[in-house]
Amino acid sequence: MKKIAVKIIDQRMQDQLPAYATAGSAGLDLRACIDAPITIQAGQTVLIPTGLAIHLADPGYAAMILPRSGMGHKNGIVLGNLVGLIDSDYQGQLMVSTWNRGNSEFTLQPMERLAQLIIVPVLQVGFEVVEEFADSTRGEGGFGSTGKH
Numbered sequence: 001m002k003k004i005a006v007k008i009i010d011q012r013m014q015d016q017l018p019a020y021a022t023a024g025s026a027g028l029d030l031r032a033c034i035d036a037p038i039t040i041q042a043g044q045t046v047l048i049p050t051g052l053a054i055h056l057a058d059p060g061y062a063a064m065i066l067p068r069s070g071m072g073h074k075n076g077i078v079l080g081n082l083v084g085l086i087d088s089d090y091q092g093q094l095m096v097s098t099w100n101r102g103n104s105e106f107t108l109q110p111m112e113r114l115a116q117l118i119i120v121p122v123l124q125v126g127f128e129v130v131e132e133f134a135d136s137t138r139g140e141g142g143f144g145s146t147g148k149h
């Protein structure tokens, strides 16, 4: 398994580094490194520290912060930025923009698992300006162009 440099910013994370819950898991759960419960009002967004910083270093990788399905579906707790993209050269603390999109307040407990991190391959590209593209089956069709059924 590839190793990624991690800095422990909050000592409570020392003995509970994110880990894959099952052999086939894609996501690593991130915890709310807060000192006391925080009540997030309906519609409110708060920035929650995770107590960790990672440095992927290789531009061929990125990390993404995604909601946990249970938190999103049951509690309305998703991400203020919908998806968090962590650049390979980012060395700061991983932060979770935590949005209560639900209709009732939600109280986040210290060290509760609130979001998840995935590591993904990334292709950095350069642009080559052209006048015409080579033909493709789709062409410029989009936004439902293939029909409903």
Ligand SMILES: O=c1ccn([C@H]2C[C@H](O)[C@@H](COP(=O)(O)OP(=O)(O)OP(=O)(O)O)O2)c(=O)[nH]1
Pocket (backbone or CB within 6 Å): 065, 081, 083, 084, 085, 086, 087, 088, 090, 093, 094, 095, 096, 097
């Ligand atoms: O949910 C997130 C999203 C981003 N980041 C960190 C890592 C990322 O590499 C950096 C910048 O994120 P992004 O490029 O999405 O934000 P920006 O608004 O474009 O800021 P910048 O001008 O710093 O790039 O912020 C987080 O900790 N959590």
Ligand SMILES: [Mg+2]
Pocket (backbone or CB within 6 Å): none
């Ligand atoms: Mg940016």
